[in-house]
Structure formats: structure tokens, C-alpha cells
Amino acid sequence: PSAAQPIKLLSGGNQQKVLFARGMLTEPRLFILEEPTQGVDVGSKADIYAVTRELAEAGAAVIVISTDTRELLTVCHRIIAISQGRMSREFTQGEADEEQLVSAYFGSQDSREAV
Structure with missing residues (x-):
């Protein structure tokens, strides 16, 4: 007011x-x-x-x-998924969907790089 x-x-x-x-x-x-x-x-x-x-x-x-995957997909040009303090995957705009993001959050430890 x-x-x-x-x-x-x-x-x-x-x-x-x-x-x-x-x-x-x-x-x-x-x-x-x-x-x-x-x-x-x-x-x-x-x-x-x-x-x-x-x-x-x-x-x-x-x-x-x-933590809102829809939000990230809506506003981000680049998304870096981090799981247990390590980068598990990087996506560019239009490259990912919600399922791929969630999968990257819980991906295998072998594919993670130190952040």
C-alpha cells in the first residue's frame, strides 16, 4: 500500500x-x-x-x-548438477529435462569431478 x-x-x-x-x-x-x-x-x-x-x-x-528442477530448467543457460559435493554433470540450455537432472544428482560416483 x-x-x-x-x-x-x-x-x-x-x-x-x-x-x-x-x-x-x-x-x-x-x-x-x-x-x-x-x-x-x-x-x-x-x-x-x-x-x-x-x-x-x-x-x-x-x-x-x-532444488527445484523446473526452476533451473526455466531460468538457467547452464546447469551444473552437484551430488555429494562433486560435479556429476553439466547441461546447457535445452539439453536437459527433469529426469536427466534428477539422475545426475544421484548419478554414479565414478562420473563425478571435484568441485
Whole structure:
């Protein structure tokens, strides 16, 4: 309702949007987003995905850490699956589906490289 409203009184999605906006004020070149849409509604997810894409298109590096495979497939140009602290597989955009990602998370230990 107003810019004076405390952030803690906003919905989860609006809290996430405020944090994005606050971070963007300093024009950083790197964003690290951990579970960026966890607990937010579908509309807020779409907004967060759009902002994430805009940041990348504007030249910022964006690292998304997420357990949501759909989220990773939606926003990432490159996905590195990590299992037990080691890289199990790397995918480029359009190369993977949810089943392949989950398989990479639980893949054989022989195929993992130290991260």
C-alpha cells in the first residue's frame, strides 16, 4: 500500500521482489540466488524469473542455487548438477529435462569431478 510499509508485513513474493530491487540499486555484476522462489505464489515466481532473465541480459552474472528442477530448467543457460559435493554433470540450455537432472544428482560416483 505504501513505500513506508515494513518489508516483514509483505507477502513472501513481494518480500523477494523488494530484496531484488534493493540489490539492483547498487548495480552489482554478480547475483547469487539461493532458492529464489521458495514459498512464493505462481505470479511472483513469474516476476522473479523475468527479473532474473533481465539481469542476465543486462550483463550480470546470475548464479541460481535451487532444488527445484523446473526452476533451473526455466531460468538457467547452464546447469551444473552437484551430488555429494562433486560435479556429476553439466547441461546447457535445452539439453536437459527433469529426469536427466534428477539422475545426475544421484548419478554414479565414478562420473563425478571435484568441485
